[in-house]
Each structure stands twice: as C-alpha cells, then as structure tokens.
Amino acid sequence: MDKLPKIGIPILIVVIGLIILIAKSAVTIGSGERGVLYKWIGGVETEEAPLGEGFQIVAPWNQVFKYNVRQQELFEEKMAVLSSNGLEIRLDASVLYQATTATVALLHQTRGENYEDDVIKPAVRSATRSVVGRYTPEQLYSTKRDAIQTEIFEETKKILEPQYIQLNAVLVRDVTLPPTIKEAIERKLKQEQESLEYEFRLVTAAKEAEKVIIEAQGKADANKILSASLTDKILQDKGIEATLKLSESPNSKVIVIGSGDSGLPIILGNQ
Incomplete structure (x- = not known):
C-alpha cells in the first residue's frame, strides 16, 4: 500500500506533462485562415x-x-489631398484586398501581422495624393470620378504587389470639395447645360425653317411646271368639261355658248 503513492506520483507527473505538451502542440486554424509556422530553429x-x-x-x-x-x-474616410491647383479635397475610398495562401508566409516574414496599418493605408494615401494632384476640382467633381478610381487602383497595386498583398479593387465613394468651390462648379455646370439647351433649340428652329423653305420651294417649282404645261387649248377643254358637268346639275341656269373670253361659255343664273 505504501508503494502505490510512490508509483502514482511519477505517472501523474507524466500525464500532466503530456497534457501540457499536447495543449502546446495543438493548434486550430479557423475557416478562411492559414497558419504561418515559425520554427524555433530556422x-x-x-x-x-x-x-x-x-x-x-x-x-x-x-x-x-x-x-x-x-x-x-x-x-x-476623408483623406485630405490637394488638387492640381492646390485646393484641398477630401476623399472617401474603400480598398478590397487579401493575403493569399501562396505568399502569406512571406508577408509575415517581411511585413508582419499589422500589414494593414503599416503597408496598405500608407500605400492608398500615397497613391490618392499622386492621382488627385493631376486633376482640377471640377474634373474630380464631374467627369473624372471613374478615371481617378482606376488610377488610384493601379498606383496602389504597384506598391502592394511586391509586398505580397493582393489588391482586388479601390472604390471611390465620395469626393468632398470646399463649399464655395462646389457651388461655383454647380453654377457653371448649370450655365453650360442651359447654353446647350439654347443651342439645341436654335438648331431645331433652323431645321424647321429650312424644312418650310424646302416645302415652299417645292410647291413653287410644281406650280411653275404646271403653268408651263397649261396651254390655251388645254384650258378651253377643261372649261368645256366643267360647263358640261354644271349643265347636268338640277339647279336652274342659263348658259350662253361662246360668249366668254377665249370663247368659253358663260353661266348665268343659279337658283
């Protein structure tokens, strides 16, 4: 009975040691994660x-x-950058990125776990300053939003790729201009729109006038052709045809044959 405790104590120690060893050796890698192994030697x-x-x-x-x-x-959010003419612009952007399985160990070795703060944020800000500095506030506000988004993506990608970070997209969500500049741009855009509408109305009116002139010219030309083709003989024949049709009408009348100009009949009376 006295020997059991002496044998049990080493076994207990071994069991506890095994439990500790297993606990230190077991690692659970979560969904969407990869584990980078750091060896004590190597x-x-x-x-x-x-x-x-x-x-x-x-x-x-x-x-x-x-x-x-x-x-x-x-x-x-609200990155402060300067436009080409030195005005401060505030820009909101989202960056979609990921550490890839193939290079995650190299990322850990060269940049570490805080790579988002140490690498991605400075890269995005640097690229944004570089790109926005090429444009005026008016271009940023109106026509060049897609262009600067693409250029920021390309500039940022050049910085991140050599550092084992995959950049998937840069999305420019908002461009905020100083209020006075924004109001001036909106007034200018409104004036340009009104000018375009006025020019459109002028062009439309000119086309309508041209259409009327063409139609009138066509009618005039048709009348000239018709007048040139109507001889005295044709007119007399037409007059006789009309007289015959009128004579067949039930209304009372008096017809004097050959009394009109050019020998055409004259119709008297109409009751």
Missing part, C-alpha cells in the same frame, strides 16, 4: 505550404501565426 517556414484549416499538431517549441486569407475591406 525561423519562418516559407518553403512549405502554410497550415490549412482545422486541427493541427506542431512541435511545442514552435509557434503558429494565423492569417485571414479571405477578401477584406479597408475603409479610408
């Missing part, structure tokens, strides 16, 4: 694929850093 493991989702066993003296490899969104 540092960050970049030659092998990162640890996948689920339960993983690693040596207790090594360490695992978890990274989200899904697409993530960074919202940059």
